[in-house]
Amino acid sequence: GQNIDQPTEMTATEGAIVQINCTYQTSGFNGLFWYQQHAGEAPTFLSYNVLDGLEEKGRFSSFLSRSKGYSYLLLKELQMKDSASYLCAVFNDYKLSFGAGTTVTVRA
Amino acid sequence: EAQVTQNPRYLITVTGKKLTVTCSQNMNHEYMSWYRQDPGLGLRQIYYSMNVEVTDKGDVPEGYKVSRKEKRNFPLILESPSPNQTSLYFCAIKTTLAGGGYNEQFFGPGTRLTVL
Numbered sequence A: 001g002q003n004i005d006q007p008t009e010m011t012a013t014e015g016a017i018v019q020i021n022c023t024y025q026t027s028g029f030n031g032l033f034w035y036q037q038h039a040g041e042a043p044t045f046l047s048y049n050v051l052d053g054l055e056e057k058g059r060f061s062s063f064l065s066r067s068k069g070y071s072y073l074l075l076k077e078l079q080m081k082d083s084a085s086y087l088c089a090v091f092n093d094y095k096l097s098f099g100a101g102t103t104v105t106v107r108a
Numbered sequence B: 001e002a003q004v005t006q007n008p009r010y011l012i013t014v015t016g017k018k019l020t021v022t023c024s025q026n027m028n029h030e031y032m033s034w035y036r037q038d039p040g041l042g043l044r045q046i047y048y049s050m051n052v053e054v055t056d057k058g059d060v061p062e063g064y065k066v067s068r069k070e071k072r073n074f075p076l077i078l079e080s081p082s083p084n085q086t087s088l089y090f091c092a093i094k095t096t097l098a099g100g101g102y103n104e105q106f107f108g109p110g111t112r113l114t115v116l
Helices: none
Strands: A003-005 A009-013 A018-025 A032-037 A044-049 A053-057 A060-065 A070-075 A084-092 A095-098 A102-107 B004-007 B010-013 B019-025 B032-038 B042-051 B054-057 B076-078 B087-096 B103-107 B111-115
Touching: A003 A084, A009 A018, A018 A032, A018 A084, A018 A102, A032 A060, A032 A070, A044 A053, A044 A060, A044 A070, A044 B103, A070 A084, A084 B042, A095 B042, B004 B087, B010 B019, B019 B032, B019 B087, B019 B111
Parallel strands: A009 A102, B010 B111
Antiparallel strands: A003 A018, A018 A070, A032 A044, A032 A084, A053 A060, A060 A070, A084 A095, A084 A102, B004 B019, B019 B076, B032 B042, B032 B087, B042 B054, B087 B103, B087 B111
């Protein structure tokens, strides 16, 4: 079975940094994705990790440790438009399994 | 640019009345997939298709059917909808980001279905 856990909600201040953790126990692993989803909209791709380590892309970074079944998404210099849900997803064979998502609220 | 269209975007129907949600893509991608999204449960995969006439069950296939007669279309069929199928549905394709060297799933705009 697939078990992907992430916190339900996080709140942070504009300009700050927030780290969203994701732990997973899955029957296989071909990569881990992070998606951003604004309310009522489709998820949009943020990052992909298949090897251990940190992937940096502008204000967003994602880290993976396969041995620990752990990933995090780091959002730096938070902006109001970053208020959204952030979805962790594990790709295994041809199936993508998602966590329930973390709702991030950015306050002025 | 990859584009995925879904129709209808919103639908209110009654229990037992067969319905089809269409999904079309414009880039000849082989892989297509359907998800449903429910509060507190996240996105769950219903069915996926590797290519024409090749489909397989995801995590929550009960009550749904799909077909893949041509590459561009992947309709989701609810033969006898029930209230527990009220949800937000997304179709997705797997596409390779330019220079990325890997595949990501690109989602359609979503279909909000209510079954009374």
